[in-house]
Structure formats: structure tokens, C-alpha cells
Amino acid sequence: MAKSLVIVESPAKAKTIGKYLGSDYVVEASVGHIMDLPKNDIGVEIANRTFEPTLIVSPGKEKIVDRLKKLASKADSIFLAPDPDREGEAIAAHLEMQLRPMLKAKATLQRVTFNEITKKAVQAAFGQARAVNSNLVYAQQTRRVLDRLVGYQISPLLWDKVRRGLSAGRVQTVALRLIVEREEEINRFQPVEYWTIGAKLKSAAGVDFVAKFTGIDGETARVANGVDAEGKELFLSGALPNEAETTKVVAELNKAAWSVAKVERKERKRNPTAPYTTSKLQQDAAGRLGFNVRRTMGVAQRLYEGVEIGKDGTVGLITYMRTDSTRVSADSIVEAREYVLGQKKLGSKYLPEKPVEYKGKKDAQDAHEAIRPTHVEYTPDSIKAYLSDEQYRLYKMIWQKFVSSQMVPAVFDQTTVEIAAKSDRTYDFRVTGSILKFDGFLAVWENASEDTILPDVKDGQKLDKLSVDPEQKFTEPPPRYNEASLVKVLEERGIGRPSTYASIINTIQDRDYVKKIQSKFVPTEIGTVVTGLLVKNFPYIFDPQYTARLEGELDAVEDGEEKWTDLLTGFYDHFEKELLVAGDNMEDIKRMEVATPEVCDKCGSPLILKWGKFGSFYSCSNFTKAKPMTVAAGPWKKDSKAVTKKILDAFKYPMVVKAVTEDVTDFSKDVVSTKELIAAIGEAAGKGKKITVEQFSCDFTKENFAAKPDLSAPGADEVPEEEFCDNCGRVMVLKNGPWGPFMSCPGYSEDPPCKTIRKLTQKVQTKPPVQLDEPCPKCGKPLLQRDGQYGEFIACSGYPKCKYVKQEILDVPCPKDGGDLAVRKTKRGDTFYGCVNYPKCDFASNLKLVNETCPKCDSAYLLEYGNKEGTYLVCPNNREFLPKRRPKKGAAPAEEPTTPPCTYERRIGEPKPAEVIALPVLPDPELTRAVVSVA
DSSP states (O other), X not given: OOOEEEEXXXXXXXXXXXXXXXXXXXXXXXXXXXXXXXXXXXXXXXXXXXXXXXXXXXXXXXXXXXXXXXXXXXXXXXXXXXXXXXXXXXXXXXXXXXXXXXXXXXXXXXXXXXXXXXXXXXXXXXXTOBOOOHHHHHHHHHHHHHHHHHHHHHHHHHHHHTOTTOOOOHHHHHHHHHXXXXXXXXXXXXXXXXXXXXXXXXXXXXXXXXXXXXXXXXXXXXXXXXXXXXXXXXXXXXXXXXXXXXXXXXXXXHTOEEEEEEEEEEEEEEOOOOOBXXXXXXXXXXXXXXXXXXXXXXXXXXXXXXXXXXXXXXXXXXXXXXXXXXXXXXXXXHHHHHHHHHOTTSOGGGSOSSOOOOOOOXXXXXXXXXXXXXXXXXXXXXXXXXXXXXXHHHHXXXXXXXXXXXXXXXXXXXXXXXXXXXXXXXXXXXXXXXXXXXXXGGGTSOOOOOOBOOOOOOTTXXXXXXXXXXXXXXXXXXXXXXXXXXXXHHHHHTOSOTTTHHHHHHHHHHTTSEEEETTEEEEOHHHHHHHHHXXXXXXXXXXXXXXXXXXXXXXXXXXXXXXXXXXXXHHHHHHHHHHHHHHHHSOOSTTOEXXXXXXXXXXXXXXXXXXXXXXXXXXXXXXXXXXXXXXXXXXXXXXXXXXXHHHHHHOXXXXXXXXXXXXXXXXXXXXXXXXXXXXXXXHHTTTSSEEEEEEOOOOOEEEOXXXXXXXXXXXXXXXXXXXXXXXXXXXXXXXXXXXXXXXXXXXXXXXXXXXXXXXXXXXXXXXXXXEEEEXXXXXXXXXXXXXXXXXXXXXXXXXXXXXXXEOXXXXXXXXXXXXXXXXXXXXXXXXXXXXXXXTTOOOEEXXXXXXXXXXXXXXXXXXXXXXXXXXXXXXXXXXXXXXXXXXOTTOOOOOOOSSOOOOOEEEEESOOOOOOOOOOOOOSOOOOSOOOOOO
């Protein structure tokens, strides 16, 4: 009997759902998207404005698709069950495209969705199977096409004008713009001085308390604090503008009579807040748990897909975690109310008469419920033993937020005491205190609420002054964005949607457009420059308001209210115009040369500001790339005047005359006149095989320190953050592969596996070069210690003119040709020993050669070999002791050795410890304040 085939996104979800459905269903995972646009082509038809995407099977997914096709050809029914959002609907549509041709005659293919992975919800979803929602698919497809049009048509401009490898994202650029504009706002900020006054007083009962100055004669004291965005004046209340005025007020207060002017007591309620939306979860997880967005969503994903809970098996603990809705199901509200009612510490007084309903945002999609526990009975502490620490902490916060949202408000008694200090005038002070009268929802929602208790005072009661304490303060610039505040502003401005916040933040970091210093986003120089260019040349496309309007139009496509091609046509009309203008007018940062007042430390010439691979830098104006001219002996002897004229036509003074033998300089002299030039050429004759004349070039450069972060600031050079798995939230570990180090989820080999990996960027892998005191033996320039593809190495700083690389040479000659043997490394980072005459000599050994003669067979060297029992010196002819080498595939059978076998071995030490792969040291955070102007 053929079984039904169910296809979900992840192996973890497949495992959970398989247990709920039973043996009549085969549950498989697509492991995310199976189709996408091609990487080597824009993949979107724009000539005729159809915007039809060209979809192909994603590279690496061929085996998965083939397996699903085989299973589909045998199944009577197929259920597509990716996540219940636009991305999930698109995955379902792509699966349908691949599998429908494989169906048997009467087989069916349907779409199922569930907001929570529980047995009840999953089984109910299969009873409400439907067709794939084309509007949802069109909405996702439109977003994908929009991003492709922007990325593939703007990125080449950035490659040409700034640096190859840069890319521009439609929404990510707007998020980056917010960060850059905040940094510019901080740089422009002018602090305002103001003074506050606190008075320490004692009541008649002898209780001390502190009151704050608010004004004089009933008028609030104010200090001007600039204007807001609309030009309205801003003020600091309860403050004085300078020390002189503050000193006068303090003098009057010290001789004033103090008394209670008015006591006001009232009851204040604090209401519970709604269950979590995605953005609120990300914000609270950052503030309360210290989780970044990537970690929060990874942990939430695993809680949603299911966790093994003892005898209950795999249980999905929370509802779908990508939502902008505060709505929850009626059943879950009943569960929460029953829980509160049944608890001894709570009971009916903690429960409102009717369920609490929360209003969502006006522009919310409201496609799914809020994030809540699937079963309130699974209290955090009851299942703590089955959860990892991060899972427990996040689940506890989600559980407490949901249950507390259905409880009564907390009640505080708030007291405000107005105080008068009468001297020549009446100086007003105020102090406010509150006492928690009834904890209400705070009994579940853990939130520190300290009571501020005031003494029992009455109107007109006299007070004793203990001290008057003025304090000078300055206004501070707006804070840099952290992950939580960036998500908040993106949500408030309608930029992106719950499912995109994490990818937006990840992308701008992965592209090195921003760095994190003390958990705050700081734009790099390249991020600032790219933003300036894009905002100036594409003012419409990268406008935050326009980006927000596009999100609304995407929602309209999802609801079937707008045709997806109409949206793209309207967008592309604007985009195409801006693209044409930008192609002609965008500033060429790559070829920029800006004069500066700085002078060269070597020759005193003016320095110019240039743009290089790693940002802006200062370069000597005397630097030149002009190629040297060779002076042949024959033409020089025949007609030295003609050769001299040719040299003077090509170069200007000063020049350098050199005599070179195989890249080694035997003679060098600077000349500043024709007489010196002719004399130097004559002097160079016979001192080297080749005589050259070249333009004097000063290679002095220095970093643009003004564009770098202040490394003396606390946290500027802090250890980089840990990496977290996008899928499960666990801390990623460093591994080494055929193409270098990479980050991997520790659950890579688990069942089901979590195969999340992340490549390390070149900047992360590479350490900055370190200059050594040792000179190059070929050209005399300083040697540099560099970090390369196969690890650290030492090479000449004069590269590419001088290609000297220092090698570690063994004291054993090559057994094949007698050349030197050098220590080398493979792509995997493994050490081996090879002849320096490669490829002429192909000798190589995985074992270290030791300069010691074998006492048994007179072999000229021994091999150092280690196993679990110890470290040995072994004769290379001891073929029984040494490990056998596996022949390469297709290689001819190895020839029998001609040397007689030997049995010599000698233990010289304990087993060597396994090599530990250390996490690469990150370079200093990149540039933050660009001095490159794109205005």
C-alpha cells in the first residue's frame, strides 16, 4: 500500500511531525528552498516588462529533489507543509513544480499549514488541506525579483566605482542608511550644559529623603536644547543653564525655610502587555537575556520545531515565531485562565472577568497568532531538565509573557510631595514614591519593581535641610543602534517584515558595512561610503518611506488587491531612470586622489588621499607606477646622447639608476641632473647584468587614522562576539575544511542533523601583516609576517617586485636530488615536508625527516612518527611499523621498494597532543568615520 508523502522544511520538524502522523505517512525535509534564481545571471525578464523569473534547482539540492521525485512517484497523496509564511508558500510552489509531473494518475498534491507543531494542530491541518496560495507565492516572488533587480544592477556600479565584491541590498541599504545617519548625527552633536539641584531633607519623624529642583515661583525652570526635526524648540525641564545662576540659587536655598507645599496620593495601575510579536521577542531577548537577533531566532526555531520531553516524546513548545500579530486562539486563552485559577499562589483575584484582548498594529499582516507556548501545562521549570540553557531562558520568557497577558493589572500606591523652599523667592522641589500594593500580572511576569517609600508627611509640615547638592551635566548624543533598537525602528517605520529582520541585520554585518563595538552598530568606512553613493544617486529607491510603501504594496499583492507585475513595473520605471543617471554621474571613489595638507615622512612631498582595497589611506604624491627603462650596453656605447634623450622624454628628475642581477640590486644611485645621470650609468656598467633607469618613486603610505575607531575607548578592541546557529541558536564551533576554516553548528552529526555552516570572510581570516626587524636577503627591505591561505608565513615587504618567501628548512637534504627540504602546509592545514625544487623534484613526506643515520641499515635519515603509544624515531625502511599509504584513485600500482627492509625504531617521547584549531584573531574594528566625501 502506497503511503502519503509529507514534505516539510527541516529534518527536525520532519522528525516531530512523523511521530504525530504515524506509519501511513512518510515525512521528508526539503532543507529550505529547492529552487532559486541563477547566480551567474540576473534571471529576470526585463526587456518586455514581464519580470518572469528564471528558476533553477538550487546548486547542492539536486540529490534532495531527485529523492523527493522518486518518493512522489510512488505516493497516493502528497502534502506540502513548509512554514506558514510567504517563504514557506514559495517553497511549496517550487515543490509542486518539481513533483506534479511525477504524480500517479489519481494522486493528489495539497498544501497544509499549522501555526504550532502539536499533535492536535498537525492532525487538524491535514483535515483542512488546500491548494498552494498563488497570491502568497507572488508576494514572495515579487520581493525576490525586487532584490535581484537592485542587487544585480547596482552592484556592478559599486565594483567599478568603489571596490569589487561589494553588493547593494534593497532593504539592507535602508537599514544601513539609518545606522550611518545616526553616526552622522552623533558626530554633529553639540553638547548643551545644564545644572540640576538635589536637596537632602529630613521629615519631622527623622526620615531622610532627596527631592529634585523643578522651578521658581510655580514656573518650571527650563534650559533651551535646540529644535526638533520640525523646527520646534526643545527644553530641559528642572534645570539651570550655567554655574553662575546655579550658585545664586544654591545660596538662596541655604538660607531658605523648607516645608511641604502639597501631598498628593493616588492609585496607579500597570497593565500587562500583549504576547510576543517577532520584533518584541527580539527586543526583549536582547535586553533581558543578552541574545542577538540571530541567536533568538535560532533558539525559537528549535522550540517551534520540537524538543524531546521525556515520555511525551518530541513536542513543539511554541507557536510559529515569525509574526506581527498579538492575536491568540480562544483555546489557548482558556488554558492560561485555567492555569491562573488553579494555582495556589494565584487564584481568582489574579484573573480578569473577561479574557484580555489586544489590538495589533494597523499595518500588521495578522497571518499567524502571537508567539505563545503551545501548552501552558509545560511550565518552564517542569521541563527545564530537557532544555538547553538558552532554550529554557527564551521559553520561560515567552511562557511568562503569554500567561501574564491574561492576568489583572498590578496596582501601585503613588505619592507625590511638592516642597517649597522660601527665601526671597519660592523655589520648588518635588519627590515621587510608589509602593506595590497588589502584584497582579507581575506575580508571573518577573520584573524587578522596587518600592520607593516616602516618609509620612502632611501639607504645611516643616522640613529640615541637610544639604543642597548642585550637579553639572551635559546633554548626550543619541545612542548608536543596537540590535534591539534597530529592530524597533525598522518596525516603527514599516521597513521589512518579521521574517526579514534577522537577515537584514546579518547581511549588513556579513558584508562588513557595520561593526559591533560594545554591542552597538558602528558603520565602517566602506559602509559609510557605499551608503553616501547609493542615497545620493538613488534617492527614490533607497528612501525609507518608499521602502515602507513597497512593503504595503507587497501586502496588497498577498491579499490579491494588486497585481505583482504592476508593482514591479511601477518600481522599475523609477529604478531604471536612476540607474541611467547613476551610471554617468556616480563618483569614482576607486580612482579618487584628494590633496591634503599632510606631508610625506620620507621625502617631504604632499600626501594625497587615495582609496584602496581596505579603505582610504594617505600616499606620497611622488609615488609612480612608471615602468623602469633598460639601458642596453650596445646602444649606450654607440650613441649615449640619443639614449639620454629617450630617458629624459620618459622620466623627470629625480631618477634612480640601478644595476640588477636576477632581481638582486647590485648598485643604486639617485640622480637629479643630466650630468649625474650619465655618470651614474657609467658607474653602474659592469656592476650588474642589467642597467635600468626609473622614475624616483616614494612608496610611503600611512593609515587614515581619522577614519578609524578610537581604540582607547572601552570595548573598542573587545573580543568578537560568539557566532550562533541560525537554525538552533547554539554557539557555532570553528572547523577546518578543504577550503580553509569555517564555522559549523555543533549539531552537525546529530539525529536529525543541524548542518548550518558559515564561511569566514577574508577579513576575519586574515590578520594584519606585522613588520619584522629582519631584512630581506634579496633586496634588503623589511620582512613581513603575513597570514595566508595555508597559515602564517614570512615574505618580503617589497612584493611583487621582490618575491622572496622565507621557508623553514630542515637540516636533512632531499633523498631524491639533494636539495633543501622545507616545511609546508596543505589546504586542510596539515603539515608536510617537500623539496624546494618542486616541480622538478616531487619528493614529499607527511612525516618529519631527522638528520640521523639508521644504526641498522645506514639509512641517511630517520622519520619522526607518533601514535597513541608514543613518539618514535623510525627507519624509513621499517615498512611494518610505519603506516601504510593508500594509493590514489586511478594511480598505477606502487613499485616494490628496492631497499632491504629494516626493523629499527626508538621511542623518544610521549604521544603528541592533538592539534587544537584556534579561532582566528579578528583585526581591529574597521573604519567608522569616513573622511571620503561623496557630496
